[in-house]
Amino acid sequence: MTIACDRVWRNARLATLDPTLPGLGVIEKGLIAAKDGRLRYVGPDNNANFDGPESIDCEGRWITPGLVDCHTHLVYGGNRADEFEKRLDGVSYEEIARSGGGILSTMRATRAASEAELVEASLPRLDRLLAEGVTTVEIKSGYGLSLDGELKLLRAARALGDCRPVTVSTTLLAAHAVPPEYRANPDAYVGLICDTIIPAAVRLADAVDGFCETIAFSTAQIERVFTSAKAHGLPIKLHAEQLSNQGGAALAARHGAWSADHLEYLDQEGARALQKAGTVAVLLPGAFYFTRETTAPPVALLRQLGIPIALATDCNPGTSPLTSPLLVMNMAATLFRMTVTECLIGFTRAGARALGRSGEIGSLEVGKNCDLAIWEIDQPADLVYRMGFNPLVARVWRGQ
Numbered sequence: 001m002t003i004a005c006d007r008v009w010r011n012a013r014l015a016t017l018d019p020t021l022p023g024l025g026v027i028e029k030g031l032i033a034a035k036d037g038r039l040r041y042v043g044p045d046n047n048a049n050f051d052g053p054e055s056i057d058c059e060g061r062w063i064t065p066g067l068v069d070c071h072t073h074l075v076y077g078g079n080r081a082d083e084f085e086k087r088l089d090g091v092s093y094e095e096i097a098r099s100g101g102g103i104l105s106t107m108r109a110t111r112a113a114s115e116a117e118l119v120e121a122s123l124p125r126l127d128r129l130l131a132e133g134v135t136t137v138e139i140k141s142g143y144g145l146s147l148d149g150e151l152k153l154l155r156a157a158r159a160l161g162d163c164r165p166v167t168v169s170t171t172l173l174a175a176h177a178v179p180p181e182y183r184a185n186p187d188a189y190v191g192l193i194c195d196t197i198i199p200a201a202v203r204l205a206d207a208v209d210g211f212c213e214t215i216a217f218s219t220a221q222i223e224r225v226f227t228s229a230k231a232h233g234l235p236i237k238l239h240a241e242q243l244s245n246q247g248g249a250a251l252a253a254r255h256g257a258w259s260a261d262h263l264e265y266l267d268q269e270g271a272r273a274l275q276k277a278g279t280v281a282v283l284l285p286g287a288f289y290f291t292r293e294t295t296a297p298p299v300a301l302l303r304q305l306g307i308p309i310a311l312a313t314d315c316n317p318g319t320s321p322l323t324s325p326l327l328v329m330n331m332a333a334t335l336f337r338m339t340v341t342e343c344l345i346g347f348t349r350a351g352a353r354a355l356g357r358s359g360e361i362g363s364l365e366v367g368k369n370c371d372l373a374i375w376e377i378d379q380p381a382d383l384v385y386r387m388g389f390n391p392l393v394a395r396v397w398r399g400q
């Protein structure tokens, strides 16, 4: 049989993450062929003929699907390192908040920056992700907290996808915090989100997210946001059960959310709701680590219920200034006791599912995008085991 293709990668060890195969779906002595940016063949390096391709000898290196970072706040203005230093010097969170720190300082810096300035400030962060094999990244708004500010963030996120060979999924997170103009009337801000911002963001956002927490929005307010999102044909996600159990996960599941994220305080009832709805649990060990949280998400329960678990960097200036997916995998293993297989699934096919992109990315299967990460490692566990070590040899996005 002759297979027409543009390019083949021979002599590779494949961790396909194909869900029909056990574990990581390993194929020793594997071969990948791509045509027009898609996978045309994934399997043993047999005697099939590949018509007129460019052939790359991988010399026994490992190939995984390109990594999917399914939860980031990558685009923002300013920096909170000064605040971090003040906290270490003994200044209280309340004092910092009173002097204009916290999320509102990021909001002010973000509002003051132009779209081009936001792109320029965010590119180095994006490049760190790409350097560790990321081929798809989700980017949330949520530091504009006004119509213009949120749209500017979504445009900047889309622009990043034009600057680099990477797929960008954009998420509207206007329901991240109540902006100061609405402090006396948060419900009016929710009204602005539902009636003005969501309709205006339909062509710029791939999904709508919210932060359900005592310090952010109630389940009733989030329900209004979800109702508007669905009326405008936008899928939903939710920051849920990060600091306390508000029933956010069950709410998200009831609305058919793609994912519920954080979940440190998820209970049985919430977990069963996620299971029933097929909602992905996105765990963010970077934020857990940075905020010195002590309650870990119920990984054993998620595992027992067969809920897909994704991992992400949660790259953001306040609680997870992190741009290393490999370090996140190590944290998930050490802090949450996730297995090597679970960590790799978390950054590939579960991440893809959390973005509603299971059909196109997340595993090496014929028909999906040819997004690859090629690693100089002895075994997949090396990706999870080592800290501050980046064995990426090459990254392929849509066959290039």
Ligand SMILES: [Zn+2]
Pocket: 071, 072, 073, 239, 314, 316
């Ligand atoms: Zn987040």
